[in-house]
Amino acid sequence: MHTMWKGTISFGLVNIPVKLHAATENKDVKLRQLHKKCQSPIKYEKICPVCEEEIGNDDIVKAFEYAKNKFVMLTDEELEEIREENTDKAVEIVDFVQLQEIDPIYFEKSYYLSPSEGGGKAYSLLRAALKDTGKIGVAKMVIRSKEQLAVIRVYENTLVVETIHYPDEVRNVQDVPNIPEAANIVEKELETAKMLIEQLTAEFNPEKYQDEYRTALLELIEEKKNNDETATASEKPRPNNVTNLMEALEASLKRAETAKPAKPAAKKKTTAPAPAKKTTTTNKKTTAPKKATPQKKTKKNA
Template sequence: MHTMWKGTISFGLVNIPVKMHAATENKDIKLRQLHKECQSPIKYERTCPNCDREVKNDEIVKAYEYAKDKFVVLDDEDLEALKKEQADKAVEIVDFVKLEEIDPIYFEKSYYLSPNEGGSKAYGLLHSALKDTGKIGIAKMMIRSKEQLAIIRIYENALIVETIHFPDEVRQVKDVPNIPEEFDTLQKELETAKMLIEQLTTKFDPEKYNDDYRTALLELIEAKKNNEEVVIGETKPKPDNVTNLMDALQASLEKTKKNKPKPKAAKPKAATTKKKVAK
């Protein structure tokens, strides 16, 4: 499993060298966009609307837009120094709370933690302590140039990091339109709904749930492939340097011919008549 981050988790005077690994993966089926006419993949280019040309990576800088069309440019050196300053800090668990005190709206992404060299004993100590107390740890850490609020909890025989949103990243319920302040529910309807919930109540088993749309889409793709309903995108032939050179020379020659001034036409000579000499 790929290591995304290496660092130290600490609580009190205990330091645990750990490695972090993604606990989940995106199984979405990525569909490409093709040009309907020739079936070639669509290419997106970064262009500058002012210079009206494509921009290369080394021409791009990062900036913060603090007002309309007004920017503060941030140098890569400044950002790297700031990121390193935060990344070098140990991830310190500052509080311990109960998991049920955190609403799931705060949860973002999960990562496995594994002990790094020399960290197995301290890793096991934290795992056992969290298990016996039923608590989770609250910490802050740097992941991919962003400071994250996170919880550290146990998952089976492993420690797991769950990144959670900061409070100002969660929108207020009062800003959601059309939510009634009070609910006018008839008692009979409520009792019927509770009976239905009771009948459908079961023990959670994640294995019984499947992504039906993804399965159907894969079956459709496979069926089209087996029936040879496939297309091959046309590729633009790479220009030959010699051909380019000859084309450029020919075009230059034609242009020169067009721009060359036409020779002036010779003026017609005046007609001369000889006088007859009388004999």
């Protein structure tokens, strides 16, 4: 069983080195979302809505939104400093209470406790003391960077840590809407309801209860697999050398086309050929009277 936490639990002068293991697991059937067209899994990307760019983990910072679009930035160093100040591997049991005094609404998650090296005797001592007194221990501990209120009790010869909610995490029951006040209940109806409860009363056997939806879903999946009603995700096309060459050629052509108008502009700035042009213009001016026709007109008149 995977160890998710190591530390010590103390009560009085007794220190118990222990390991923490998850006591429960989520067995929900996880369904993937595929693209209907090609049966490929949908990829979820982190996109900045303003820059319209894909964001990597190195570009993400943590912040607290204290008002609409108003944030307080927090660095990893600041969070780590607070975490180290509040993380204490020694979990001290501060009180012992009756289990019946805690309403089940406070319970959150269960963890098994096992003794570490050299902690077997102290582990057995606490287990025996809790069994004989019928009490449970109330303690504080840090799990996954969060300070947890917890109780330590015995479950089938094993110490169990039950994390419980703080009082301010449990919502006020007075805020629940549409709760009817005391109504006039017919005595006969009440007696019939009590009789029904008595008929359905039994000892709690957890093996008796099963997740029927999950069972039916798994059976449906297995049936579809056996009938070859499956789909294979299409592979993303990989460009080969030919396409890479074509892309390079096309990119080169585009660069050449965009660079064309810039070349004549550069030639206009150069003044080297200017004197040659001036000489040609003067020659054209001198030859202009030779091409004129007034002499021909005089000959025709004569």
